[in-house]
Amino acid sequence: MALVSMRELLDHAAVNGYGIPAFNVNNLEQVQAVMTAADEVGAPVILQASAGARKYAGEPFIKHLIQAATEQWPHIPLVMHQDHGQSPAVCQGAINLGFSSVMMDGSLLEDGKTPADFAYNVDVTRRVVEMAHLAGVSVEGELGCLGNLETGEAGEEDGIGAVGKLDHSQMLTDPEEAAQFVKATGLDALAIAIGTSHGAYKFSRKPTGDILAISRVKEIHARIPNTHLVMHGSSSVPQELLAMINQYGGQMKQTYGVPVEEIQEAIKFGVRKINIDTDIRLAMTAACRKFLFENPDKFDAREWLKPAREAAKQLCKQRYLEFGCEGQAPKIKGETLQVVAARYAKGELAQVVR
């Protein structure tokens, strides 16, 4: 199957009440891990590449790694999504490269650090929607800045994130603004800020409602019922992976992620895409450290990449099962992007705002 539109997958997830993890990928082993996990459980796939991934691997490698996955697993509906595009020009570049979905992150200015105002965000996102939908490509936007509600720190850890202190109004997406934003842009999916942040250091304790505002999801969803909500910074940071990393020579500090049961609750109220990068990093690092510690004589990279890839696969499989993706892939039609473009043109995919 050729690459499919993210809108098609998320529409299917909405009708059938499940969520799809969007995994960040940077190299061969991560692509293989996600795809084999999806194949084992019959899950649809969103592979996303950040600017950091494109810098690390190079654009031709990212493009061809993901296209290779469509050849190896032709029966799996697969979206190639650009994560955190910082400008319309970056999004246009991704569309030209063959991405079937793009994120225009206009919550921050082009530097990826300075919080932007609402008018700027609307303007850049609307421009991306106009060009992307002509090609049947889906658009995710973001309203509100990801950040830690305990400290007010936006916490730039992965190259994308506001710098310095933010107030709570900047770190929690406002339902009324979300409604205005969707009306003005017509985008397909909206990343919301509810207290999650990128990277491993999200919460100093297991989060409760005051620092992870899942209740916001319900309020936002009520206003924009067919715009798919996206949770960034949604790694769960499994304690056993932290312990394993530290057991085999690592020095990670105590930290907590987003509990899977909170994500499951959010899925009931309109969250359809759940971004996960850090958990794959932790799983691969833990497995790799363990293998090299136990086999100090080994030096073939394939030998330590194999357990790392296997650990990433297990993590991905677990999330597919927990978010309800099992057996959904064969039920997805896999429309061509041309068909989806025609549906946008006819107004069939217009957003509802209440």
Ligand SMILES: O=C(CO)COP(=O)(O)O
């Ligand atoms: O949101 C993300 C990518 O856009 C990744 O979040 P994590 O750092 O929690 O995995």
Ligand SMILES: O=C[C@H](O)COP(=O)(O)O
């Ligand atoms: O959005 C953040 C992702 O975790 C990507 O991280 P990265 O910029 O290090 O590739």
Ligand SMILES: [Zn+2]
């Ligand atoms: Zn952002």
Ligand SMILES: [Zn+2]
């Ligand atoms: Zn993100």
